[in-house]
Amino acid sequence: MEREILELLMLERTREPLSPGKRVREFQRWLQTMKNGENVEAKGFLLARKPPNAPRDAAYYMLSPLSPSELAKLGENEFRTYLIIRATEGTKVSGEVKPGSYVLVKGVIDAYPFGNLRMVHASSIEGRDYSEYWKDYREFALSRREVLDLFERTIYVRSDMRKALIYSLYGVPYILWGSETPQWGEGFEYTVYKYRENMGLLALWKALKYFQSSLPWEVRLRKETSLEIIDPVLDIDFRIRNPNGTDMKYYTPSSKRGLMRIPKWSERPLVNKRAIGLLPQDVEADPTDPLAKISETPFVLMPWEEKPYFEENREFRQLIPNLLVTIFINRERYRSMSYDELSRLREEHLKWRRWGREEYSETFGKLTTPSGVLHLGMRFYLDTRLFGAITRFYGRVTDRAVKDVREIDDTILNEWNVVLNEIIRKRPEVIMKLEKEYERYIPHDVRAQKALHIFHDLASTSPTGEVTREEFLSEMVRNGFNERDALDMIERFIATGYVYEPFPGKLRLIR
Numbered sequence: 001m002e003r004e005i006l007e008l009l010m011l012e013r014t015r016e017p018l019s020p021g022k023r024v025r026e027f028q029r030w031l032q033t034m035k036n037g038e039n040v041e042a043k044g045f046l047l048a049r050k051p052p053n054a055p056r057d058a059a060y061y062m063l064s065p066l067s068p069s070e071l072a073k074l075g076e077n078e079f080r081t082y083l084i085i086r087a088t089e090g091t092k093v094s095g096e097v098k099p100g101s102y103v104l105v106k107g108v109i110d111a112y113p114f115g116n117l118r119m120v121h122a123s124s125i126e127g128r129d130y131s132e133y134w135k136d137y138r139e140f141a142l143s144r145r146e147v148l149d150l151f152e153r154t155i156y157v158r159s160d161m162r163k164a165l166i167y168s169l170y171g172v173p174y175i176l177w178g179s180e181t182p183q184w185g186e187g188f189e190y191t192v193y194k195y196r197e198n199m200g201l202l203a204l205w206k207a208l209k210y211f212q213s214s215l216p217w218e219v220r221l222r223k224e225t226s227l228e229i230i231d232p233v234l235d236i237d238f239r240i241r242n243p244n245g246t247d248m249k250y251y252t253p254s255s256k257r258g259l260m261r262i263p264k265w266s267e268r269p270l271v272n273k274r275a276i277g278l279l280p281q282d283v284e285a286d287p288t289d290p291l292a293k294i295s296e297t298p299f300v301l302m303p304w305e306e307k308p309y310f311e312e313n314r315e316f317r318q319l320i321p322n323l324l325v326t327i328f329i330n331r332e333r334y335r336s337m338s339y340d341e342l343s344r345l346r347e348e349h350l351k352w353r354r355w356g357r358e359e360y361s362e363t364f365g366k367l368t369t370p371s372g373v374l375h376l377g378m379r380f381y382l383d384t385r386l387f388g389a390i391t392r393f394y395g396r397v398t399d400r401a402v403k404d405v406r407e408i409d410d411t412i413l414n415e416w417n418v419v420l421n422e423i424i425r426k427r428p429e430v431i432m433k434l435e436k437e438y439e440r441y442i443p444h445d446v447r448a449q450k451a452l453h454i455f456h457d458l459a460s461t462s463p464t465g466e467v468t469r470e471e472f473l474s475e476m477v478r479n480g481f482n483e484r485d486a487l488d489m490i491e492r493f494i495a496t497g498y499v500y501e502p503f504p505g506k507l508r509l510i511r
Helices: 001-014 020-033 068-073 143-152 161-170 199-211 264-271 312-316 320-333 341-358 376-394 397-426 430-439 446-460 471-477 481-494
Strands: 039-047 059-064 083-089 090-096 102-111 118-128 190-193 226-231 235-240 276-284 297-301 465-467 501-503 508-511
Touching: 020 059, 020 068, 039 320, 059 199, 068 226, 068 481, 118 341, 143 161, 143 264, 143 320, 143 376, 161 190, 161 199, 161 276, 161 297, 199 276, 199 297, 264 320, 297 397, 312 320, 312 341, 320 376, 341 376, 341 397, 341 446, 376 397, 397 430, 446 465, 446 471, 446 508, 465 471, 471 481, 471 508
Parallel strands: 083 118, 090 118, 190 276, 190 297
Antiparallel strands: 039 059, 039 102, 059 083, 102 118, 226 235, 465 508, 501 508
């Protein structure tokens, strides 16, 4: 009896997978309920291929309810269906309508003259966003707990790395920031470097490859941009371009060579954040590495940690469509974020800086120079992007998201301090470069250093890079300066060229 109860509980917990077969059956059921002469609206992928025995009185195309990759994977004996689109000079075409595009067709349904196919006399064909294909199945979305459980049972890495991996999959909302910050897209860099000899990095790569191989072709960043499909029943073939015009494309190296160097064809979309890079780097962690400086989560995998691995999980592969439904729905909720929503994050980030300077007084300054991996101005911008991805996961701005960012930042700082101590011994020239850069911008006077740190923290977390005199004065007083000394320090910084005043009452850092 106990066994039967457990089985029932397992069945109750199991989420129904969103399968291609379900989509096809629902589409066919809808077609069968439509009567000739009715006005209809149909969504699907435009194959831009003539159907068999097409008349010559108009342009005829085929519409599939399945995405190109799902259509290509159907077995020879699996059920498939199409809708015929009849377009004339009077058909209005809007948006991006190309072979493979996801479109909305409006018109009058009719029977196709040959065979048992149905046809729409199209009054309009409108190109729609690829994400709508997934958002139409909201009832199949996974809960946050289900997403976490799915990855916990499939990809085994330490907790913070696994959470960061999940967050990265949701992409980054557009953040209303100043003009001086990079104009990046929704992409995310999830990078992991090795420390000394660490074969665990190859195991992580295999785990990430397992995840990427489970994804549909449309959401995988690939060199090939088109897909060839053959229909064994109608004996026709068609070539389709990728309909996914969003930044929600995932990349991980396909060969070991890609672990050493990102291929040129993928470098531009990854650097410009037009794709989500899952990037295990089989190179020694270097605090001056350009990729590490623009990565939201530049982790370092230590050799004493348990090696990552993955388990073949049938449920994981089956629920990938459900995961994409979840991601695209949450993406729709948070397309952008305002600076006002980052106030709690800014406070915690400034606490993290103060903690870092106290905990790692010898190395924090070196890591946070403009050439360092934790360059403070860039680090806060990257933290806002990480915060945006976490907010998409939770579906709202929460204190938990702020806490998660802080935990990840603490881990990254701890790891890079271990790396820096190793580099001091092996590559002193790198440390000398960082030291010179740090000394160039920081005065020798201890009180002046403290005041400049305060100003730098305020400026690098401001969307415009500007700080008002009143804000700087207030923060110095709060940190132990008396008002007269604080006012003198401001004038001293202006006179010695550390800051300048572009407008009355506004201060900027000179770098």
